[in-house]
Amino acid sequence: MNYVILVLGWSIFYSLHSVLAASKLKKILTRKWPNAYKWYRLAYTIISLILLVGILFQTLSIPKTILIPKSDLTNYLSYLFAGFGTIISMKSMKGYSLKNFLGFDPLSKEGETLTTTGLYAKVRHPLYLGLILIFLGYFLFSGTLSSAVHLICLLIYLPFGIYFEEKNLVAQYGEAYQKYQSDVPPLFPRMKSK
Numbered sequence: 001m002n003y004v005i006l007v008l009g010w011s012i013f014y015s016l017h018s019v020l021a022a023s024k025l026k027k028i029l030t031r032k033w034p035n036a037y038k039w040y041r042l043a044y045t046i047i048s049l050i051l052l053v054g055i056l057f058q059t060l061s062i063p064k065t066i067l068i069p070k071s072d073l074t075n076y077l078s079y080l081f082a083g084f085g086t087i088i089s090m091k092s093m094k095g096y097s098l099k100n101f102l103g104f105d106p107l108s109k110e111g112e113t114l115t116t117t118g119l120y121a122k123v124r125h126p127l128y129l130g131l132i133l134i135f136l137g138y139f140l141f142s143g144t145l146s147s148a149v150h151l152i153c154l155l156i157y158l159p160f161g162i163y164f165e166e167k168n169l170v171a172q173y174g175e176a177y178q179k180y181q182s183d184v185p186p187l188f189p190r191m192k193s194k
Contacts, residue, residue, distance in 0.1 A: 002062040009055040010153035020044050023168045068143035082137025089130030114173045122189040129187050
C-alpha cells in the first residue's frame with residue numbers, strides 16, 4: 001500500500017505539473033483574473049513544493065526494501081550520475097532568473113527569447129536529463145524499492161511532460177521552435193557520425 005500511495009503522489013505531482021503549465025489554462029486565467037495571474041507561477045511553485053514534501057514524508061515512512069546491495073561500484077556510479085546530473089541541471093538553469101522561475105518576479109517574462117545555445121544546443125531538455133541522472137544516482141546509492149519507484153515514475157512521465165511542454169513552446173515560439181525540434185534531440189545528445 002505504501003508504494004501505491006507513493007506512485008499516486010508522483011502521479012498527482014506530474015499531472016498537476018502538466019495541467020498547470022498548459023498554455024490554455026494560462027490564457028483562461030489571464031482572461032478571467034488578469035491582476036491575479038501575475039502570481040500564478042508563485043502559486044504553482046508553492047503547490048509543487050507542498051506535493052514534493054508530501055512525497056518525501058511518504059518515502060521516509062516506507063520500510064526499506066533493498067533491491068541492489070551497496071558496493072564500491074554502486075557508490076561510485078551513484079556519485080558519478082548524481083554529480084553529472086547536478087552539473088547539467090545547474091548549467092541548464094544558467095541564464096534563467098531563479099526569482100522568475102519560482103514566481104517571485106512575476107513581471108520579468110516579457111521579451112523572453114528561445115535559448116538554443118550551451119547545453120540547449122545538444123538537447124532540448126537538459127534539466128530533464130539532469131533529473132534522470134540524479135534519480136538514477138539516488139537509486140544506485142540507496143538501492144531501495146522506493147528509489148526505484150521514484151525513477152520509474154519520472155521515466156514514465158517524461159515523454160508526456162515533454163509532449164505537453166513542447167506544445168506550449170511551439171505556441172510561444174512558432175516556427176523557430178519547430179526548427180529547433182528537428183535539429184536537436186529531446187534528452188540524449190546525438191553521437192556525431194563521421
